[in-house]
Amino acid sequence: MTRPTLRIGGGSAWWGDRVEPAALNAEKGDLDYLCFETMAEATISAAQVRARRDPGFPGYDTYLDDRMRAVLPHCLKRGTKIISNQGWINPEGAAQRIVHWLREFGARRVKVAAVSGGLITDRVLQLTDRILENGQPTATLQSNLVSAEVYLGAEPIVEALQQGAHIVVSGRVADPSIFMAPMMYEFGWNALDHVRLGAGNGLGHLMECGAQVTGGYFADPGFKDVPEPWNFGFPIAEVEPDGSAVLTKVAGTGGAVTLQTVKEQMLYEVHDPANYLTPDVVVDFTTTQLEQIGPDRVRVTKISGKPRTPTLKVSxxxxxxxxxxxxxxxxxxxxxxxxxxxxxxxxxxxxxxxxxxxxxxxxxxxxxxxxxxxxxxxxxxxxxxxxxxxxxxxxxxxxxxxxxxxxxxxxxxxxxxxxxxxxxxxxxxxxxxxxxxxxxxxxxxxxxxxxx
Amino acid sequence: MNVLLQHVAHCRSGDKGNTSNIVVIAYDEAMYPHLKAQLTAERFKAFYDGTVKGPVERYTIDHLWCMNFVCQGALGGGVSRSLCLDNYGKTLSAGILGFELEIPEGLRGRLRGMRSGEP
Structure with a gap:
């Protein structure tokens, strides 16, 4: 008997990411969950500016249709659930659009949840004090303010899953939390269990940049050669109930999952590796153990966590x-x-x-x-x-x-x-x-x- | 023997606001102590002189042979304000591949990407 694992796959690492590997993950990844990350730091504000100028802009991922058309038939067939932050400034609109595609594909009674509540533009100056970058009062931003949004954690996604959602689409949620929400829901992790959440959020961080962990941001000819770099597979995590996991990808794809690709991604956009702040937990990567257990299979254990902070980050x-x-x-x-x-x-x-x-x-x-x-x-x-x-x-x-x-x-x-x-x-x-x-x-x- | 860092370690940079973090990872356990001893935060900052305008802090994870250099003031005021063509600083990590290191002769066989005739 193999022990039960949860299979979570990456569907995108940013708005402009390729769609074909997401479809391949949906088709051949045998996934329990497929997760999409589609935002950069300025995505919400840029969407607000565009919405003001262009009343026809729906306010969600402009590639929502492409992505859903590519993955939904496979996900419906396998029963793969989808977690996505493609909602940008209009998660409800994105959810309704996904419902449209579900009906197009003949799927009935599939529940789609929209997670919102992070947009606080109208009250950000009352709720915040200082700007982290320069120590000035946030009130100094008043005249030029376009948009403000909180980085939500995994909890509202978990709640949507508990209420029977098959697809959850959100606005701004911290990237790793998108990938950890299924672990919390399926393994019953408590939101204050910083040991498991540290491991889970650390895994989420390894997954959130898609092919960056499977060799997609790695090749340097003669130094770091990568097989078939035109044919990358997006990552798959086989997660165990304690937050240990094996990182891998669909067989037959190009790229590589090695200690080196995983290490590079582990510290990507991380400052102090012992204190990586997320809405759910403070992740400590310094205890991480990595082991190459087979070709394109790296076992990740012992990422640890510390209790979450009393505050949430606002952008x-x-x-x-x-x-x-x-x-x-x-x-x-x-x-x-x-x-x-x-x-x-x-x-x-x-x-x-x-x-x-x-x-x-x-x-x-x-x-x-x-x-x-x-x-x-x-x-x-x-x-x-x-x-x-x-x-x-x-x-x-x-x-x-x-x-x-x-x-x-x-x-x-x-x-x-x-x-x-x-x-x-x-x-x-x-x-x-x-x-x-x-x-x-x-x-x-x-x-x-x-x-x- | 003196070698360029590219034969000893691999790199990746990431952005947050006006800060770039540049990860330097040894290819080999035996190389890591030499890398750690020579590539200090001070020498890193000097190497990026003029491009990294703020302080540089170094974090290490020894058992993974990793060092993380957190460089403030490296992204022209922040990704959206920067006038640099590479406003995310994606290519910044590649600069350190040209840093010169001294490595014991006995480790020659462990160097990456060495062609015959190269120093």
Missing amino acids: IGCAEGFIGEDMFFYAGPGALRRAQLAKRILEERFKIVKLDAEEVRIDFLGVNAIHGEMSPKDRPEPYEVAVRVAARTRTREEAIKVGREVDGMAVSGVGMTGKRVPHQDRTREIIGVWSSLVPREKITPSLSFYES
Whole structure:
């Protein structure tokens, strides 16, 4: 007899992630749960801005249809439940859309839950005190405030499952909690059991970035070779009741699950590894034991936990102006000297047009546009160089000047300049993200249920 | 013998606000003590001079041969405000692959990605 394990699969690591491996996990992963993570730090605020401008924007993952069409038939066949944060600023709308797809696939009486209650834009200034990044009062953000949302934990998802939901779609929930909720529900873990929740949330963190743990963010030819890197499988965790697990992927997929891929993901976006704060528990990764027990099978044990903090993290998005940017390029002998003259011309032109910017950056892609000041100064000249120009401004009118002056370089600049005809808006709005803390008891998640 | 870090360890960076964390993991248990002794937070900060503008703190998990360098002021004011082309700092970890380490000659056979004729 093998001991009972819970099979949890990854369906996405971010909004733009590939859909095919999610479908493969649903079809061949023999999953009890398929979990989707689709948000970045600024996703909620960006969705708020878009919703204001575009009344037709439904406010949930723009790839919701693609993802659900790809996985639902397999999930229905196997009885795989789905947990997802694709609800963004409209979990109820997302749940109803999922119900639509369930009916399309002929599934009746399937219960879908929407988890909301984390959006606190209208009361964030009353509920919070200081900005974590700079110690200033959150009141200083008032004039530019776009949106504020709390990172909810796994508990409301667990409650939705207890009430019979087959699919749970939420707004902002801490990424690892999406993956841990099924463990809490299936194994009956208590929300204050920091030992098991530490292990579970640690596993959630290993899963939340999808193929990043299965070799998808790993290959470096000759140093770290990865088989078939065009054919990655998303991760599967075979979780045991004590929070130990084996990480693996669907057989026959490319990529790799090794001690190295797991270690890289374990500390991804982690600061102090002994104190990784989540809404559910404080995870301690320093006790983790990893063992390669077979090809593409890593056993993860002894991730530990400490009691959760009395506060929840709030993400506050603010309108902070605009970025204008563009690029043009040079090639052949002397590419860099022409690029350098182009930079000088642009600096002077920005004075002529009185560009009012908080910061301007003119870099040479191929030399220093990515790593900035640390880039070595003693390297041979590249054969091709792009001049990349960016400025941060208070108004869109100022940001537009960047692209307009790059336009000028087409015939009023340097010999042998290469340039694209502008085919898209070269300005974008900045949604700056700040953090604060809110007392846990001030936040009440809400559930609503729909049925196909 | 002097070798580049890329032969000894692998890396990944992650972003949170204006802070980048860069994980450096030894390929081999025997390499780890040399890595840990030489790649201090101070030398790491000096290597990223000008690009990492704030303090650097180092955390280690010895039994997994891992070090985590938490670098404040590394992301141009934060992902959404940064004017850097790589505003998430995804490529930042690759920089440290060029850090020079001194490794005992006896460990030559454990180096990754060595081609004949390379120092």
